[in-house]
Amino acid sequence: MTRHKSRKFTAFLWHRRIGLLAFILVIILAITGIMLNHSHTLKLDRTYIDNSFILNWYGIQPEGEPTSYRVNPLPHSPVISVWQSHLFYNHTLLSTLEQKLRGVVQSDSLIVIALDHAIMLLSDKGELVERIDTSSSFNQVQRLGMKHNHPVIKTTDQQYYLADDEILNWHKTTPEGITWSTSTALSPQQREQLLTAYRGHGLKLERILLDLHSGRIFGHYGSYLMDGVALALLWLASSGLWVWHSRRRKIRHKKHYIKHHR
Amino acid sequence: MKKTAYLSILVLLVTNITSYAARNANQQPATFINAVFNHHPPKAKAIWLNKTLKQQIADILQHPYHGFRIHYWQQQGKTLWILDEIGKEKPITIGIIIQRHKITRLRVLAFRESRGWEVRQRFFTSQFNQVALKKDHQLDTPIDNISGATLSVRAITKLARVALLLDQSI
Known part of the structure; x- marks a missing residue:
């Protein structure tokens, strides 16, 4: 009886200790799990993190320097930039690119951006x-410029093509009288704004929740920590069952004793 | 016995090579345009999408359409549209020819997905011949699905509806 009592007490004691120890992590596991189950509804896959501490923690930083082109020579002209495959209009992300930016010009009310293909x-x-795919019309685009107020491109096979008024059809032309689009350097302030915009689109809330759920946010050993929490949950379930069963048996014994021995 | 084994291997190899070629036989849009207009293609035209048309396209595609302008080619009552839509993960490029508001030919020009390449085959694309658009922007003829290529079939059917809608709007 004493041995049985002591075993039950030990299970209860460890049930309590482990429960307290895993308390915070179990809450994290449960909340992140529920949120991830409804990731799309909660727009977690479309929400970006802009907190600089978290972005630094994840090391979200573009490599190299941005390539930028002014749309026109006016002082407040919009700037088109590419920084590590991210295409920006001023500081607004337009899309991600798999091709190199070859130049930017303005033709009437349209901004023309030339990529490789x-x-x-x-x-x-x-x-x-x-977005017009040019891979079946020309060789790779090398440069973009303006000739007689119309966009003109130079391809890698040294051919020159001039666009019509609506930039629908391109015809062969000669290289004379072309003003080529040239890249421009950003001011430190513009660069900083672009960096903020880049970092702002580098990390989704869903990623953080996934890493919190798996423990990877705490580094290399984080996943072992969450394994520990999972084992703790197993222990809590088993020890809880054990304590509940022991108490139930004790109550039955007590009832039996009262009924037959009093 | 040996001969039979060699023959079986040869048949297998030929079948695999043919199947691989069928999966990867993309056609350049420019080649398709030239072939359709007998090497004298007309100048490209463009349709500008107003709010209503853009919404109608978004309803068909079941996602917003990014862009305000779509290229097309027109000659002797025939319009040709080159459109893209993602099947499962990668865009499928198709060429559609329309005459009198009915599809006369549909061809898959580029199929980039790893599965569902059967949609390139004529037995599938010929189902679109003489298909028109109903008032509710659905096709007037049902298109049979291909098991294992459901998403590609869906993407191509959507593009056929978009092309017919655009053709009606020019």
């Missing part, structure tokens, strides 16, 4: 008008 047209407010 595509031409992107934007409105003067930076909205995408059309």
